[in-house]
Amino acid sequence: xxxxxxxxxxxxxxxxxxxxxxxxxxxxxxxxxxxxxxxxxxxxxxxxxxxxxxxxxxxxxxxxxxxxxxxxxxxxxxxxxxxxxxxxxxxxxxxxxxxxxxxxxxxxxxxxxxxxxxxxxxxxxxxxxxxx
Numbered sequence: 413x414x415x416x417x418x419x420x421x422x423x424x425x426x427x428x429x430x431x432x433x434x435x436x437x438x439x440x441x442x443x444x445x446x447x448x449x450x451x452x453x454x455x456x457x458x459x460x461x462x463x464x465x466x467x468x469x470x471x472x473x474x475x476x477x478x479x480x481x482x483x484x485x486x487x488x489x490x491x492x493x494x495x496x497x498x499x500x501x502x503x504x505x506x507x508x509x510x511x512x513x514x515x516x517x518x519x520x521x522x523x524x525x526x527x528x529x530x531x532x533x534x535x536x537x538x539x540x541x542x543x544x
Contacts (some may be wrong), residue, residue, distance in 0.1 A: 445479060449486050
């Protein structure tokens with residue numbers, strides 16, 4: 413695949429966090445997927461990443477599903493240990509494991525009280541504290 417100099421720089425940069433911001437249709441997803449694949453398959457153990465330590469945050473569920481699918485297709489194996497999702501989806505995945513924080517931070521999101529037992533418990537705790 414042919415990459416522009418900026419795309420190639422994003423793909424090959426190491427030892428730093430990366431934000432890719434560009435116009436629609438500029439192959440951002442392809443660049444990020446290529447970067448992830450190269451990091452997963454890197455023969456330099458100092459630069460390689462473990463699939464179980466991969467965190468990819470997107471703005472939409474569709475983008476997350478597309479990235480997960482592309483990575484799995486290129487690797488040829490499921491990437492179950494990787495965290496690929498939206499800001500909200502990843503936070504929702506973390507909350508059940510860190511319920512201690514429910515009573516520490518106010519959560520201002522409207523949920524149905526019957527949608528999920530964990531949500532019900534959270535809303536109940538916040539209702540009692542008067543912070544909802």
